[in-house]
Amino acid sequence: MISINYAKIERFLIVGRVGLNKTRVKLTAIAVGALVLVIALSSYLLYQPLMWFDQSGQLQAQLAQGQVGERLGQWLRQQGYKTQSRVFHVLDTHCICNWRTEAHKQVVKRKVNNSNGTNVELSLNELPMLKQFLPATPAVIIFDANSELVYLGPYADGAFCNTESSFIEPLIKRVGAAAKPLDSGWVNTVARGCYCPSS
Numbered sequence: 001m002i003s004i005n006y007a008k009i010e011r012f013l014i015v016g017r018v019g020l021n022k023t024r025v026k027l028t029a030i031a032v033g034a035l036v037l038v039i040a041l042s043s044y045l046l047y048q049p050l051m052w053f054d055q056s057g058q059l060q061a062q063l064a065q066g067q068v069g070e071r072l073g074q075w076l077r078q079q080g081y082k083t084q085s086r087v088f089h090v091l092d093t094h095c096i097c098n099w100r101t102e103a104h105k106q107v108v109k110r111k112v113n114n115s116n117g118t119n120v121e122l123s124l125n126e127l128p129m130l131k132q133f134l135p136a137t138p139a140v141i142i143f144d145a146n147s148e149l150v151y152l153g154p155y156a157d158g159a160f161c162n163t164e165s166s167f168i169e170p171l172i173k174r175v176g177a178a179a180k181p182l183d184s185g186w187v188n189t190v191a192r193g194c195y196c197p198s199s
Contacts (some may be wrong), residue, residue, distance in 0.1 A: 024150025051136070053154045054189040055197060058135040069149025069185045072133045072141065079127065085117045087173050088141040090134055092124040095196035101138040104155050106138070108168060116176030124198060135193035142171055142185075146178045154195060167191070 025067075054060055062068050073083045087103055091098055109119045124130055125139055133152070142150040156166045167188055 009052065020021040020174060028032075037120045043056055050192055051195055051197070053139075053191040053195050054134060054135045054195070055149055056199070057189075058199070059133075059152075059189045062133070063187055063189070066134070068152065068187055069143075072152065073143060073149065075129070075133070075148055076141075081093055081120060082118075083143040083147040084118055085115055085145045086143045087112045088143075088173075090122045090124060090130065090137055090139040090141065092196055092198070093188060094125070095137050096196035098138055098195045100194050105138070108155065108166075108172065111169070112175055115172050117172070131198040134198050136197050138195070142168065142175060144174050144178055145176060148178075149185030149187075150174050151165050151186050151188070153186070154191045154193060156193065157191045158193050 059068075076083055076088070087108070089109075091101075112119050121155060122130065124134070136154070138155060139153060140155055141152050144150050150166055151171050155168060167186075171186070
């Protein structure tokens with residue numbers, strides 16, 4: 001006859017449960033730690049770098065002087081750039097917000113090409129005098145077929161620059177067309193998002 005030692009079996013089961021509970025506690029602690037890290041990182045990425053596009057009021061002061069688009073277009077032409085049906089994508093290579101704009105910028109570029117416009121990339125690092133017209137980057141400058149300013153400002157508003165918070169999608173169709181008389185461009189000074197000051 002086989003004798004069963006129930007005391008040994010019971011001890012084995014209790015030790016097994018304790019070991020299993022320790023593993024669960026460790027896994028739960030790791031999961032909670034990872035969740036806290038993800039929340040902290042998300043909060044930083046979403047809210048830390050948000051600022052006003054025209055934080056110092058530099059662009060607003062230029063608007064008071066008038067003819068921002070005319071002066072900007074003239075300056076770009078002096079640098080050797082055509083402005084007719086052009087969309088200038090302006091970046092500072094050191095700006096931490098560039099990655100947030102990249103996908104949106106690619107969508108804009110495709111739409112500009114479909115509207116008979118030309119995309120031009122400008123680096124604030126290579127053209128530091130452009131800072132006099134742009135208080136922050138990433139930014140976009142749009143001119144129509146008559147070299148009239150259509151838009152000057154950021155791509156979008158908010159923590160993530162995307163087409164859902166975009167300012168410029170409705171304006172792209174004007175790239176390949178001439179502006180109507182008395183139709184002035186939009187200089188956007190009131191956007192809040194991930195931007196890097198130019199100065």
